[in-house]
Amino acid sequence: MASQVMLLGIVQGFFLALVIFLRASTKSAIHWFGWALVVQCLVFLDVYLCYTGLMKYVIYLNDSTEFLVLFIAPTLYFFLYTLLERKSFSLIKFWPHFVLPTLYLLTQIQYLLSPEAIKLNAYLGAYHRDLGFVPDPVDFDYSYHHIKDRFRWLVLSSFVFYLFLTAKLVWKANKKGKMSTRNIRMDKYSFSRNTVIIFLVLFVCLFLVFLNFDDDGGDHYLGMLETLTIFITSFFILSESRFFEKSWIADKYETLSNNSVAFESVEEMLADSEYFTNPDISLKQVADKLGTNANTVSKLINSETGMNFNDYINQKRIERSKIRLLDPNFSHLTIEAIGQTVGFNSKSAFYAAFKKHVGQSPSAYVKAKNNEKRA
Numbered sequence: 227m228a229s230q231v232m233l234l235g236i237v238q239g240f241f242l243a244l245v246i247f248l249r250a251s252t253k254s255a256i257h258w259f260g261w262a263l264v265v266q267c268l269v270f271l272d273v274y275l276c277y278t279g280l281m282k283y284v285i286y287l288n289d290s291t292e293f294l295v296l297f298i299a300p301t302l303y304f305f306l307y308t309l310l311e312r313k314s315f316s317l318i319k320f321w322p323h324f325v326l327p328t329l330y331l332l333t334q335i336q337y338l339l340s341p342e343a344i345k346l347n348a349y350l351g352a353y354h355r356d357l358g359f360v361p362d363p364v365d366f367d368y369s370y371h372h373i374k375d376r377f378r379w380l381v382l383s384s385f386v387f388y389l390f391l392t393a394k395l396v397w398k399a400n401k402k403g404k405m406s407t408r409n410i411r412m413d414k415y416s417f418s419r420n421t422v423i424i425f426l427v428l429f430v431c432l433f434l435v436f437l438n439f440d441d442d443g444g445d446h447y448l449g450m451l452e453t454l455t456i457f458i459t460s461f462f463i464l465s466e467s468r469f470f471e472k473s474w475i476a477d478k479y480e481t482l483s484n485n486s487v488a489f490e491s492v493e494e495m496l497a498d499s500e501y502f503t504n505p506d507i508s509l510k511q512v513a514d515k516l517g518t519n520a521n522t523v524s525k526l527i528n529s530e531t532g533m534n535f536n537d538y539i540n541q542k543r544i545e546r547s548k549i550r551l552l553d554p555n556f557s558h559l560t561i562e563a564i565g566q567t568v569g570f571n572s573k574s575a576f577y578a579a580f581k582k583h584v585g586q587s588p589s590a591y592v593k594a595k596n597n598e599k600r601a
Contacts, residue, residue: 296381503569
């Protein structure tokens, strides 16, 4: 039963990765999610072969994916980083994350190149000790075991480290107050938060398996957990028809046309002279300044933020108004006047937008902040 569950997860995981690679841009965040799936599926394919006994037919591959276990946590982190920070992956910047897996691989080259008798004994020792062992080559050097015996601690340390980094990313994103519009059922910040929760659950299960099993006999439990995670992800993809078309995770608009622009260009243009505070700003004006069309800009903003153009502009105006409401240099202005300085034509429009994005009225926000200062 466990083997069938693992096989289902592995096949489904490879299928999802294939769909992602065929549909997503190579520079997108979702592309890294595809690589995370591939790494996990390769690792658990090794577990499946060992658990079912099929490894005896390809014994030369035993433990060949061990170093990839140390890539599971980093690839998930790369996915969340490119998703939340909206920055492309740079090997020059991220090379330290490859050091541990690479060094571990180098320490195990002696084992990977060892005779099949050594690998067969390693497999028997982990799964079938009662069957005995085959004779080892005379004077074989087992020095690689010094690191191999500490592999579990390396894995746990890796998960703890990247769990901290991913949680920090999500906290930072939520602190910026970037929220999707109400018609988006699952925004990328919620998805990222759930990824961290799954990360934590996986770490706890990993720790419990390592605690209760001296060898690899408990790895099939992790394989079944992985299958559950993959099918939850699959359910999300199927239930969200906008996954590759209208969703935040989709990269449909990353290669819209030859005159497509990067989201960073939109951000920079609006930040220049605080152009978003212009009360007459329009989608067409923004598109013209960027040398593209309104449809492209609209879809790009929706894809990156989950917001339409008006909500996107209003969010920027509200963030600026929050600063000015507390700035002594603007204390001579009324709340309505401050709303006008950031681009709102009327008091009602300012109050409505402020309450939508902040959750309270401007006056209540100022009062709360002043009370915090006195406390």
